[in-house]
Amino acid sequence: METFNKLTSMLLHALETREPTVDLLDSFVDHWKSITNYYIMTTDDSLPVKQTDIPWHLKQMLDILLYEEKELGVEQTGPCIEYMLQHKLLETLCTLGKAQVTVDPD
Known part of the structure; x- marks a missing residue:
């Protein structure tokens, strides 16, 4: 049983070290920059926001x-x-x- 516990512990440790770490602040800022860049770069003001990536970026920010x-x-x-x-x-x-x-105008 002790060998099993050691093996389990080693596997969990290996998974933890391989798991990529995401800097939440960097990700949050990247999503915000994507939103602001859209408004800076867009030339079509008539396109509804729902048809852009903005709702997705906002959802990601909310999740963070x-x-x-x-x-x-x-x-x-x-x-x-x-x-x-x-x-x-x-x-x-x-x-x-x-x-x-x-x-x-009505």
Whole structure:
């Protein structure tokens, strides 16, 4: 039984060392940059946001924030939420969203 436990421990250790580590903040920032680059590079303002990659990037950012909250707990603020607050991402998203709304003259 002890040999089995040692083997299991070695296998788990090997898996942990092979598992790629992802820097959540880097990933979060990359998704945000993809969104902002879309607005910088796009020439077609008539394309609805739903037909772009923006919803996917926003979902990835949300998943990162939820994971960070789950790992750190509600009492701590993680680096991704700090980045979001310091760089006023929600305010920027609201501004971008308002710019895409067209007012019906009727």
